[in-house]
Amino acid sequence: EQTVVRRDRFSGGPARGFLSSLADDARIFEADLAVDRAHVVMLAEQYVIDDEVAGEILAALAEIEADGHDALPEGEDVHEAIESAVIERVGEDGGKMHTARSRNDEVATCIRYRLREDLLETIATVVVARRQLVEMAADHREVVMPGYTHLQPAQPTTVGHWIASYEQALARDTGRLLDAYDRLNQNPLGSAAFAGTPFDVNRERTAELLGFEGVAENSMDASATRDFLVEVTAALANLATTLSGLAEDVIVMASKGHVELADEYASTSSIMPQKKNPDTLELVRGRTGDATAGLNGLLTNLKGQPRAYNRDLQRAGRHAWDAIDSVTESVEVAVGAVTTAEWPAETLAEAAGEGFSTATGIADLLAMRGVPFRTAHEVVARAAETLKHDENAPDYATLDAVAEEVLGDSLSAYVDRDAVERALDPAESVRTRNSRGGPAPEAVTDQLEVATDRLDSD
Ligand code: ARG
Numbered sequence: 001e002q003t004v005v006r007r008d009r010f011s012g013g014p015a016r017g018f019l020s021s022l023a024d025d026a027r028i029f030e031a032d033l034a035v036d037r038a039h040v041v042m043l044a045e046q047y048v049i050d051d052e053v054a055g056e057i058l059a060a061l062a063e064i065e066a067d068g069h070d071a072l073p074e075g076e077d078v079h080e081a082i083e084s085a086v087i088e089r090v091g092e093d094g095g096k097m098h099t100a101r102s103r104n105d106e107v108a109t110c111i112r113y114r115l116r117e118d119l120l121e122t123i124a125t126v127v128v129a130r131r132q133l134v135e136m137a138a139d140h141r142e143v144v145m146p147g148y149t150h151l152q153p154a155q156p157t158t159v160g161h162w163i164a165s166y167e168q169a170l171a172r173d174t175g176r177l178l179d180a181y182d183r184l185n186q187n188p189l190g191s192a193a194f195a196g197t198p199f200d201v202n203r204e205r206t207a208e209l210l211g212f213e214g215v216a217e218n219s220m221d222a223s224a225t226r227d228f229l230v231e232v233t234a235a236l237a238n239l240a241t242t243l244s245g246l247a248e249d250v251i252v253m254a255s256k257g258h259v260e261l262a263d264e265y266a267s268t269s270s271i272m273p274q275k276k277n278p279d280t281l282e283l284v285r286g287r288t289g290d291a292t293a294g295l296n297g298l299l300t301n302l303k304g305q306p307r308a309y310n311r312d313l314q315r316a317g318r319h320a321w322d323a324i325d326s327v328t329e330s331v332e333v334a335v336g337a338v339t340t341a342e343w344p345a346e347t348l349a350e351a352a353g354e355g356f357s358t359a360t361g362i363a364d365l366l367a368m369r370g371v372p373f374r375t376a377h378e379v380v381a382r383a384a385e386t387l388k389h390d391e392n393a394p395d396y397a398t399l400d401a402v403a404e405e406v407l408g409d410s411l412s413a414y415v416d417r418d419a420v421e422r423a424l425d426p427a428e429s430v431r432t433r434n435s436r437g438g439p440a441p442e443a444v445t446d447q448l449e450v451a452t453d454r455l456d457s458d
Contacts, residue, residue: 025078029069031114038209060089100199105191129335153355156426161439176235187212191219194308240291247281265337294323352426361423
């Protein structure tokens with residue numbers, strides 16, 4: 001019996017469990033069945049195996065699929081176990097399924113096939129999330145909030161402008177995932193162990209049957225490479241990093257009362273009754289490590305592997321699976337938390353004026369009246385130095401005194417008092433920053449139009 005022969009070659013020794021990937025391979029069980037089917041159909045079309053045998057193998061595969069991964073016989077991996085199960089049902093002829101292929105091209109094909117499905121789901125999740133962010137940004141164009149650099153109050157902006165900034169970053173993340181998808185979506189099947197096969201295989205046909213965009217040409221590269229895993233995981237690590245920034249922003253905002261998370265996205269303390277913590281976002285931030293670790297693990301696994309196949313590769317896929325599961329969930333949770341949160345407009349508007357955040361606006365005003373910006377900067381910087389810790393802006397008299405000192409003239413020689421008062425108002429500051437991409441409501445509207453067009457084409 002061939003089944004016995006196969007099993008004898010799987011070490012019965014102490015390393016048996018160590019060698020086996022059968023449990024991990026549950027992830028590619030369906031993919032392997034699809035690959036088997038495509039291969040068998042192609043072999044029959046090419047007259048490599050009889051139609052009748054092909055039919056019996058396909059019927060066996062249907063049964064095996066219905067029974068599920070857990071019902072498979074023992075094996076070194078899912079490929080061997082499915083082959084054994086086919087032979088159990090079809091008899092010796094079932095062994096014809098493995099004509100003109102190797103587990104090396106088989107597993108490479110399975111991983112690409114399954115990862116393609118997962119990746120499409122991730123991309124769809126990110127696209128849905130981006131639509132939600134665009135909607136949220138549109139609704140919050142007028143909600144003024146403090147903008148920070150170095151975590152210090154910097155300049156007023158709006159919740160709409162801030163959230164649109166993350167949509168734009170997620171658009172690039174989408175682009176990287178789509179780019180990785182194109183190179184992932186190539187067919188290695190028909191490469192066999194690495195050295196091709198004397199059988200008249202039709203690699204374009206299995207590509208077509210499996211929905212691949214093309215054929216991974218060189219058989220040695222096609223069976224050995226896992227760089228597509230690196231690309232996907234790297235794009236995921238970048239996506240996770242984008243999300244971690246968003247999560248961190250919201251965590252900081254929550255600590256200041258600048259946002260009220262929906263209860264479903266918050267957590268309480270088991271001891272401190274007053275607490276409402278942004279745990280979901282802390283987990284999003286923490287999960288960045290999953291993707292980064294995956295990328296690191298993968299590159300370490302792949303480094304220096306000689307051509308062609310090596311068993312190290314059996315440990316490569318898991319890094320990508322872990323990363324993609326973890327990050328996809330993070331996208332949903334992060335965007336869910338942000339879009340269901342309340343943004344208290346009054347508190348935010350008040351906070352937007354803290355720390356003399358309108359200082360740049362005063363300097364801009366002087367510069368618009370012909371004072372060199374560096375000099376204008378000096379006037380406002382000196383006025384800022386007079387501020388006590390709890391003061392948000394210097395009064396007009398102080399600004400005037402400094403202007404006299406630096407410019408040799410009173411402030412009113414350059415700009416009238418009304419204009420100065422207006423420039424000190426955070427909402428006014430936002431309204432005037434209407435340069436392309438800026439926070440002024442109409443500038444945000446324009447950005448969201450670009451974002452929507454981008455979304456439609458992704
Ligand atoms: N299970 C293996 C993997 O995932 C494929 C088996 C190839 N084994 C071999 N000895 N060439 O990479």
